[in-house]
Amino acid sequence: MIPIAKPLIGDEEEAAVLAALRSGRLAQGQRVREFEERFAALCGTAEAVAVSSGTAALMIALTVHGLGPGDEVITTPFTFAATANAVLFTGTRPVFVDVRDDDFNIDPSLIEARITPQTRAILPVHLYGQPCDMTAIKSIARKHGLLVIEDAAQAHGATVDGKKVGGFGTGCFSFYATKNMTTGEGGMITTNDPAIAEKARRYRSHGESSRYVSESLGYNFRMTDVLAAIGLAQLSRLPERNERRRANAAYLTEHLGGVIPPQEMPGRHHVYHQYTVRVPSPDDTSTARDDLKAKLAEAGVQSNIYYPLPVYRQPLYANLGYRDQLSVAEKLSREVLSLPVHPALTPDNLKTIVDAVNGATSQGDA
Numbered sequence: 001m002i003p004i005a006k007p008l009i010g011d012e013e014e015a016a017v018l019a020a021l022r023s024g025r026l027a028q029g030q031r032v033r034e035f036e037e038r039f040a041a042l043c044g045t046a047e048a049v050a051v052s053s054g055t056a057a058l059m060i061a062l063t064v065h066g067l068g069p070g071d072e073v074i075t076t077p078f079t080f081a082a083t084a085n086a087v088l089f090t091g092t093r094p095v096f097v098d099v100r101d102d103d104f105n106i107d108p109s110l111i112e113a114r115i116t117p118q119t120r121a122i123l124p125v126h127l128y129g130q131p132c133d134m135t136a137i138k139s140i141a142r143k144h145g146l147l148v149i150e151d152a153a154q155a156h157g158a159t160v161d162g163k164k165v166g167g168f169g170t171g172c173f174s175f176y177a178t179k180n181m182t183t184g185e186g187g188m189i190t191t192n193d194p195a196i197a198e199k200a201r202r203y204r205s206h207g208e209s210s211r212y213v214s215e216s217l218g219y220n221f222r223m224t225d226v227l228a229a230i231g232l233a234q235l236s237r238l239p240e241r242n243e244r245r246r247a248n249a250a251y252l253t254e255h256l257g258g259v260i261p262p263q264e265m266p267g268r269h270h271v272y273h274q275y276t277v278r279v280p281s282p283d284d285t286s287t288a289r290d291d292l293k294a295k296l297a298e299a300g301v302q303s304n305i306y307y308p309l310p311v312y313r314q315p316l317y318a319n320l321g322y323r324d325q326l327s328v329a330e331k332l333s334r335e336v337l338s339l340p341v342h343p344a345l346t347p348d349n350l351k352t353i354v355d356a357v358n359g360a361t362s363q364g365d366a
């Protein structure tokens, strides 16, 4: 089976982990600091703060910006539930705005209608590795005095007009095992505001201003030096691996038939965390997409559905009283299918994927 994701761990990671283990420094130390500095350089931000997961990055970012009960955050329903769950954890209310069917990201033209006196922030998600329309989002945020907190969990190295994601507001990244770069589990907050970075560093470790002096409430959201060692090795390979993903995506787009391929929007550099096609559904069901997924599995190609339910339809949100029915998010949740695009794919693998999709879709047409 050609897997949908494959973490690439090689000699460099093994040597780096061994060196970290042998150093005797296992918890947060110098390697974490170096990882932060190099990640900030990647994003073009003044600061980066390493934490234990992407979810922790989001929770900390929201918290240190002072969001809490009584506040609202505008976000997308077409994402992994962690985005909105982090908002709920701070006591803030997520308000969902529909997405566009060309970039799968929050539709800036619908944001202003959902702004209320309680709105404090916009939380766009750069889904599948394609950045949002940050020019439009930043202009709305400026006009209404709102914060921008980017969920860049899937978009390490993506850019808008040459500017890296994570630098448009406070950025939140994940290093989960299947991401474009990984530490197994891990996360990073990026910011140009030294005060926010300082608050995030404190919150990550029991609100400590110095060792064993807690100034404020915090938690243990620290990253370990062992994981930072993996992150440093992964970081040096990120540009080359993102280019492999882009080349694989270009091949798939050139050769696939019977599905709607993803599009890279003008000015935006897509890093293809996922290569997600749409399987048109004439009858408003997910049958065509689900059939294709089953046929691909028979042909030895793993595919996956990110995401089969808009967040507001998750039982958690339905139980909280969410009753949204946003038409594009609903449609995409029935039509999207992600195909393997990761850098470990061989030319043979790519051909197998194309043959499997084209074979299945032409059978479907017959």
Ligand SMILES: Cc1ncc(COP(=O)(O)O)c(C=O)c1O
Binding pocket: 053, 054, 055, 056, 079, 080, 082, 083, 125, 151, 153, 154, 173, 174, 175, 176, 185, 186, 187
């Ligand atoms: C869009 C999005 N947001 C947030 C997260 C949460 O990151 P983590 O799994 O590292 O907590 C993920 C990761 O899976 C994600 O894809």
